[in-house]
Amino acid sequence: MLSLIEIWSNIIINILVILFILVGTFFILSASIGIVRFPDVYTRLHAATKASTLGIACILIGAFLFLYGSHGIVSGKLLLAVVFILLTAPVSAHMIARAAHQKGIKPYLKSRTDAYEDAIQNYNKKKQPSK
Amino acid sequence: MNDLLALTEQILQVSLVICFIGIAASLILLLYQVMIGPTQPDRAVALDTMGINIMALAGLLSISIVTSKLNDVVLLIGILSFLGTLAIAKYLEKGVIIDRNLE
Numbered sequence: 001m002l003s004l005i006e007i008w009s010n011i012i013i014n015i016l017v018i019l020f021i022l023v024g025t026f027f028i029l030s031a032s033i034g035i036v037r038f039p040d041v042y043t044r045l046h047a048a049t050k051a052s053t054l055g056i057a058c059i060l061i062g063a064f065l066f067l068y069g070s071h072g073i074v075s076g077k078l079l080l081a082v083v084f085i086l087l088t089a090p091v092s093a094h095m096i097a098r099a100a101h102q103k104g105i106k107p108y109l110k111s112r113t114d115a116y117e118d119a120i121q122n123y124n125k126k127k128q129p130s131k
Numbered sequence: 132m133n134d135l136l137a138l139t140e141q142i143l144q145v146s147l148v149i150c151f152i153g154i155a156a157s158l159i160l161l162l163y164q165v166m167i168g169p170t171q172p173d174r175a176v177a178l179d180t181m182g183i184n185i186m187a188l189a190g191l192l193s194i195s196i197v198t199s200k201l202n203d204v205v206l207l208i209g210i211l212s213f214l215g216t217l218a219i220a221k222y223l224e225k226g227v228i229i230d231r232n233l234e
Contacts, residue, residue, distance in 0.1 A: 007132045014139035018146050021191065025153040028187055032157035035180060036164050041172045048180045056183050056190075059150075060205065063190040067199050077202040078190070081209055085183070088213040092179055095220035100172035102224050 013069030017062045024058030027051050040108040041100045049093040057082050147195050154191070158184050175219045182212025 034047030064078045107114055161184065164177040186208050193201035218228050 004132065007136055011136055011139050014136075014143055017194070018139070018143055021150050021194070022146055024187065025150040028184060029153045029157045031180060032160040032164075032184075035177060036160050041170060041176060044173060044176050048176045052180050052183045056187050059187045059190045063194050066194045066197075070197055071199065073199050075199055075202050077206050081186070081202075081206045084206065084209050084213075085186075088209070089183075092213060092216040092220065093176075095217055095224075096172050096175050096179070099175075099220045099224035100170070103170075103172070105170055105172065 010069060013065055017066045017069070020058050020062030020065065024055045024062065027055030027058065031055060041105060042097060042107055045093045045097055049089050053085055053089045056085055143194075147191060150191055151188075151195075154184055154188055158188075171223055172220075175216065175223065178219070179212065179216045182208060182215070186212070 028051070031047050031051035034051065035044050038044045038047060060078045060082050064075060067073045067075050067078075101116055158181060161177045161181045165174050165181075168174040168177060186205050189201050189205045189208060193199065193205075222228050
């Protein structure tokens with residue numbers, strides 16, 4: 001027979017796990033809807049990087065709490081996966097955006113001016129007189 | 132008290148099914164985007180997010196069948212998805228992945 005404190009802590013951990021996985025699924029689903037709906041690749045990167053990073057962090061923290069509550073396992077690998085995603089998602093987004101800009105894909109017409117193109121032109125203008 | 136514990140466990144099972152359905156719908160949307168994407172970087176973005184969704188699916192599966200053996204799988208899928216995205220981005224940028232002439 002479980003004691004009263006164990007029962008209450010199991011109930012609280014179950015409620016937390018339910019909240020975490022539902023919030024994470026909501027954010028991942030809205031990231032996919034954003035990827036389908038946005039007009040060009042630079043705006044798609046916003047949805048793909050921010051929203052799905054938050055979603056996967058919520059789901060993995062939910063799995064961590066569930067394993068801790070049901071078996072008492074403290075699984076450092078799930079927390080390591082969260083840290084890894086938080087480190088690598090901006091890097092891959094930056095690589096894809098730079099590749100797209102170098103291939104000559106123009107930003108969406110209604111967005112603001114192309115600041116990266118201006119920076120490249122300023123750099124070339126500054127480099128020209130020294131030659 | 133035991134009734135409340137059983138109730139939260141039943142709600143957990145139902146919400147797991149809801150989460151599986153939501154992530155499956157998200158994977159279908161991303162597959163559609165991979166097929167119709169106007170340019171190649173659009174397809175690369177969708178493939179990167181598909182890797183993240185498969186990580187979420189593995190995490191939910193480790194809750195559904197109560198096990199801790201899927202944690203390695205989650206980490207491995209993350210690393211492979213990151214390397215694949217880097218390779219695709221470098222291929223789109225330069226045309227080669229491993230350039231042998233070091234200048």
